Amino acid sequence: MSNCVVRFGGSSLSKFPVLEAFASLLSESENDETVVVSAVPEILEILEQGIESLIINSVTSDFIIDQIQNQVNERLNVFHPSRSDENLINELKNLQNLLKGIEFTGDFSLSLKDQVISYSERISACILHLFLSESQVSSNLLFPENIGLIVTKEYGNATILYEESAKLLSLLPKGINLIPGSYGITSGGKVARLGKRSADYSAAGITRLIGADSLQLWELDAEFRTSDAAFVPDSQLISRLTYAEASELSYFSEQSIHPRIVEPLISNHIPVHVYRLKNKGKELTTIINSESFVTPNVVKSVVHTEEIAVLKLNGPGVGFKPGILAKVTTAFHQSAINIRSVITSQVSINIILNKNEIEKARQICSQLPLTSVSEIVIEDQVSLIAVVGHGMQQHHGVSAKLFTAVAQHKINVLLSGSGASDLVSYLIVDQKDTQKAITEIHNIFFKSIF
Incomplete structure (x- = not known):
């Protein structure tokens, strides 16, 4: 298998230079690659807000699907695919059926909510799969239920169960594998989300399960800097962080990393490498590992x-x-x-x-x-x-x-x-x-x- 797992952010699906660099890097790789995909933020928000509105009958299922379709079309227009995609069509149809069922029956539970919201990552992974196909890069689209990513029954904030998920490595085919992040499957076969915007955490869990050497985060929405560049324009990138420092910083920016990302990595000292994608290549910006490093001024x-x-x-x-x-x-x-x-x-x-x-x-x-x-x-x-x-x-x-x-x-x-x-x-x-x-x-x- 690949010696690393890559987490690819759904927000990058609207940035053609990033997509181009991503496809170029994968096409040049001589290894199998495991890529965990996070949700397009706008699609995630539509589903999170939409399901709550659907329950109180303030919107219809068709309205939600129309909003989702508009967001999908915006991403497809970034690279203008030459054909429709059966995977994407099926995911949108299945989501629509779920929403209509909730609309007509009023049936609603935490597990059903998790199932609906998981389509934000599923749809995002389908868009990325289509882009790679258009770029002549072959990939496998896999879902957590296909690879046996087993989690607890704590809907909305589940935890990966590593012993129960031990077969995951053997279920991954050769080649480039795209996996929607942020959710897993309970022992009863139900979808359970690992938290809000938690693709980083599921990527870290998969990194541990397949015995990869590192977890790579490509194109963060908010880089690790000495301060927010919007407040301090001359703030600098932070080259090195410990697991604990990165976790602490994550609580102040939902757009950097998920706070639980380090949990699966600590015991095996697996590092996290943060990259920018540009000029069809990648640039290392930050390394996160267990090595403690105190700067001369202490504050990072x-x-x-x-x-x-x-x-x-x-x-x-x-x-x-x-x-x-x-x-x-x-x-x-x-x-x-x-x-x-x-x-x-x-x-x-x-x-x-x-x-x-x-x-x-x-x-x-x-x-x-x-x-x-x-x-x-x-x-x-x-x-x-x-x-x-x-x-x-x-x-x-x-x-x-x-x-x-x-x-x-x-x-x-x-x-x-x-x-x-x-x-x-x-x-x-x-x-x-x-x-x-x-x-x-x-x-x-x-x-x-x-």
């Missing part, structure tokens, strides 16, 4: 997200009263609400959550018997800014620099935290201060280096 990147909010449980002695946090975290777990972090004091418990879940979280807390909580406050116009890099706890000047950068430019810090790990310190600031804070923090750590 300044990152942020505005997709968070803070739920504050205020009241005299809430930090002292036992059981409050246990009640809240249990209720959140039962409602599938992910807690990103918790910061407490004697008069306030601050819970950092995803912004789209904050109102649901407030309603849950208002119904709990939290006798010491006198008020529940939401702060949702905030940004979480983090500095990431191994060696934080051994280099105490990092925190001093961080707070100097914001203090000198009169940036108010609403919350701060560090010490939970050796590789991250973070601040929560008002959204209006985001640009200034990121710029000044990046300057204080990197200006002398660049």
Whole structure:
């Protein structure tokens, strides 16, 4: 088999130079190649939103299919195929039948939702398969059910089962194999997704299962840089990251890598190589592996997200009263609400959550018997800014620099935290201060280096 697995991003299906480079690299390869394909983002979004709207009868199945077909046509127009593709036609027809069944019966379950959304990757893989065919590159289109990728029954957030999937290697044919990512099959034969935009994770799992030497990520939507180029135009590419650093950075950008990508790779120390595709070739930008490397200034990147909010449980002695946090975290777990972090004091418990879940979280807390909580406050116009890099706890000047950068430019810090790990310190600031804070923090750590 191939000595690597390639994850190819669905967003690249609208970029002909990238597709051209991809086909050229595959045609020149002398090895078998395993390519895991992620979803076209627009198709994924249409299905995620469409199925929810279909359940409440605000859209029809035909409307959803028309939207999908429009997105497919846009991708096909990038390379103008000379013929229609039977695989693509069948996938669209099967999706339409599923949606019509939901529309007419009202039948809906988590497993059915996963099955519907899996077509975002299935359709994307079909488009790539057609492009390769038009480019005279022969490939095999395989689905997780064909190769025995077995996962747990945790619909929407399943985990790959490696012992149960051990036959996968023997089921892969010779040649170039295209596999839709982000989902697997339960022991009962049902589709279960591995999380949102989780083709990276399934690619890493397949890398481990076939004993490949490396996982290659071709053409990331967001490269690993010292900061977001939209905020810091002169930010630089990061050449080396550890598994832990890459995982931490992934929480601040859904368009870089999936946070679980390193799980299957750690035990065998399998590296991840990130490439740009250009001029019909590829350029290595970042290597991710288990080798710890502390840079002279410790910090490797300044990152942020505005997709968070803070739920504050205020009241005299809430930090002292036992059981409050246990009640809240249990209720959140039962409602599938992910807690990103918790910061407490004697008069306030601050819970950092995803912004789209904050109102649901407030309603849950208002119904709990939290006798010491006198008020529940939401702060949702905030940004979480983090500095990431191994060696934080051994280099105490990092925190001093961080707070100097914001203090000198009169940036108010609403919350701060560090010490939970050796590789991250973070601040929560008002959204209006985001640009200034990121710029000044990046300057204080990197200006002398660049």
